[in-house]
Amino acid sequence: MISADDLARLRRCVSLATEALDGGDEPFGSILVARHGTELFADHNHVAGGDHTRHPEFEIARWAATNLTPEERRTAVVYTSGEHCPMCAAAHGWVGLGRIVYAASSAQLAGWLAEWGVAPGPVATLPVTTVVPTARTDGPAPELTDEMRALYQRAFRPAF
Template sequence: MADGAAITETDLVHLRRCVELASEALEDGDEPFGSVLVDPDGTVVFEDRNRVKGGDHTRHPEFEIARWGAAHLTSQQRAGSTVYTSGEHCPMCSAAHAWVGLGTIVFATSSAQLTEWHRAWGIPAGPVAPLPITQVAPRIPTRGPVPELAAEIRGLHARMRDIDA
């Protein structure tokens, strides 16, 4: 765990929804990532999945959550919210999260895991360094990765690799 805090049953419920959203993205021909924003009262207030297949690679669900949170939540609500995501934020999304003042991030799989899977499959590195959230936005509390979800998420990425092949 990034911050050493244990993953709760509530965390797992939201992370499983992220995996469902990632699967929906894959079924729609997109990269398998999904994210959920939970307000301080524990209510899911926004969720999204990757939408980069059209060529706009800023259409990450975590970035959309930051935009939505800035437009719809007070700074206090944003700070007390939790973002759940199937994969650790990329540097762009980590920065957006920090700039709008969202709270804790709980991620199912890490950037390091995804990087290793891609390396093993011979997929070239992307145009942005896969830095962990804590290197881009060091004051954001994080929890993850979650080992019990890794195989399922790896499987989604493997399916994407097979589709692209």
């Protein structure tokens, strides 16, 4: 279940995604929050340079592996504008991070891309829990659906 606090943190992620898009990158943003509520790390996509592993969720996993104990990782929450791709889900699982809360699901994004005639990417669209069966996830956030759709449309819909 997504709480009011979760929704506020997801709005921060949407803001990071918008910042990425405004900077010429793909619109994805994520934050890592400690059990006690402190934001520990924030990032957005950095794939415009050609390295398509530069997703914010992957960067969170790398940062957490270096800077947090296993217990701190297990109790931290990852908030993200879009549900993890399989690569990021695997990194999340291997590092042992806690709950994931996302604004838009991978299924929503895949549906929108198909509607707009955008060819699927090279990696299968899978729910996080297919990649990491023990992952605790909440999302999508219906309150942010229109905003996320508009952001993705701005980024991915071909101009006609």
